[in-house]
Amino acid sequence: MSPDATDEDVAHVVERVESVGGEAFVSKGVVRTIIGLVGDLESFHGLNLRTLRGVADVHRISDPYKLVSRQHHAERSTVWVGKGGAGNKRVPIGPDTFTFMAGPCAVESPEQTLEAARMAQSAGATILRGGAYKPRTSPYAFQGLGVRGLEILADVGAATGMPVVTEVVDARDVPVVAEHADMLQIGTRNMANFGLLQAAGDSGMPVLLKRGMTATIEEWLMAAEYIAQRGNLDVVLCERGIRTFEPSTRNTLDISAVPVVQATSHLPVIVDPSHAAGRKDLVVPLSRAAIAVGADGIIVDVHPDPETALCDGPQALLGNDLRELAQACRRLPPVVGRVASHERVGHE
Structure with a gap:
């Protein structure tokens, strides 16, 4: 979130995420708040999170390629x-x-x-x-x-x-x-x-x-x-x-x-x-x-x-x-x- 994001801005993001069945975990620091999302990535895409008030940026943590990634298939394939x-x-x-x-x-x-x-x-x-x-x-x-x-x-x-x-x-x-x-x-x-x-x-x-x-x-x-x-x-x-x-x-x-x-x-x-x-x-x-x-x-x-x-x-x-x-x-x-x-x- 932006440094000047309000509690209402954070609550609105959490509400939007939960509206599509996701979970939002809020971590507040001294000058910055981070919201971690868990759930269906496709449903998150439809939220247009970057356009919400108070959002500074959105970063994807998991690989966008699920089936070929080692995150979901640890052993290398033959x-x-x-x-x-x-x-x-x-x-x-x-x-x-x-x-x-x-x-x-x-x-x-x-x-x-x-x-x-x-x-x-x-x-x-x-x-x-x-x-x-x-x-x-x-x-x-x-x-x-x-x-x-x-x-x-x-x-x-x-x-x-x-x-x-x-x-x-x-x-x-x-x-x-x-x-x-x-x-x-x-x-x-x-x-x-x-x-x-x-x-x-x-x-x-x-x-x-x-x-x-x-x-x-x-x-x-x-x-x-x-x-x-x-x-x-x-x-x-x-x-x-x-x-x-x-x-x-x-x-x-x-x-x-x-x-x-x-x-x-x-x-x-x-x-x-x-x-x-x-x-x-x-x-x-x-x-x-x-x-x-x-x-x-x-x-x-x-x-x-x-x-x-x-x-x-x-x-x-x-x-x-x-x-x-x-x-x-x-x-x-x-x-x-x-x-x-x-x-x-x-x-x-």
């Missing part, structure tokens, strides 16, 4: 990806495990996708990533193969035994993407596409939610809440770099977001060093940093011939770079108390 059985294995993403996902940024052909998947698998990846729908900044850039790309991904996933994660860009496409994939990816440009978030939540599929390029951590978690509110808590968060004033990299990897989010939310958090850097020479160093800071996994672009790639060739790995990354993914997770996901595959 999300399992894959159908299991002969088709593909079930892969865990979560605490105590480090999960390596890799594959081509865009599906171009059956041959290219299978070769990239074999490369990823030989490096230790247990989940295949690949884009069939590609939301691009330019309308003239390659937009993906669509349903044909989904079919290729499903075939390659079956051939390698790897679960598949791929992006969905339109709520109307959720059913067909869910039919072919094991995990739905919501990209940075769609983090605030609330209709798409709700449709992904309704699908019941695991969801990989990338942070918006200009999103705060709270906005990112509120986007995850849209999915969780539909009854789907199988959400994995992905830090992929944010837009800053620094032009030497494609984006600025907010490595601090990993421990900050893990302290706030029970959802797993992985890192995308490929899209953060936009340069293949930085992918391995940023992957090492992600492992060291406690990320639950990484998702990386690989391509058998980056020079001819239709999408993000400069950041795709192969050869010595991929071998160096594979070595980091074998050696570093145990140092921070993690087990490689391939050692837990299928063991729920």
Whole structure:
């Protein structure tokens, strides 16, 4: 309350709060009075408390994201990806495990996708990533193969035994993407596409939610809440770099977001060093940093011939770079108390 708030002002606030079923606890200091509210937050919003006479400010103490917050779910969650059985294995993403996902940024052909998947698998990846729908900044850039790309991904996933994660860009496409994939990816440009978030939540599929390029951590978690509110808590968060004033990299990897989010939310958090850097020479160093800071996994672009790639060739790995990354993914997770996901595959 304001320093000059009267007893009548305080009593009026208490009366308004109690009128919607809330409780108000008044604490009077020498020059300032604080009123603590307990009850349904949605009903409090309708009171327009900031407009009441004598009110100086209103601060929310509890997290605005109830379902994904550790305030209501103290233990960190594990999300399992894959159908299991002969088709593909079930892969865990979560605490105590480090999960390596890799594959081509865009599906171009059956041959290219299978070769990239074999490369990823030989490096230790247990989940295949690949884009069939590609939301691009330019309308003239390659937009993906669509349903044909989904079919290729499903075939390659079956051939390698790897679960598949791929992006969905339109709520109307959720059913067909869910039919072919094991995990739905919501990209940075769609983090605030609330209709798409709700449709992904309704699908019941695991969801990989990338942070918006200009999103705060709270906005990112509120986007995850849209999915969780539909009854789907199988959400994995992905830090992929944010837009800053620094032009030497494609984006600025907010490595601090990993421990900050893990302290706030029970959802797993992985890192995308490929899209953060936009340069293949930085992918391995940023992957090492992600492992060291406690990320639950990484998702990386690989391509058998980056020079001819239709999408993000400069950041795709192969050869010595991929071998160096594979070595980091074998050696570093145990140092921070993690087990490689391939050692837990299928063991729920």
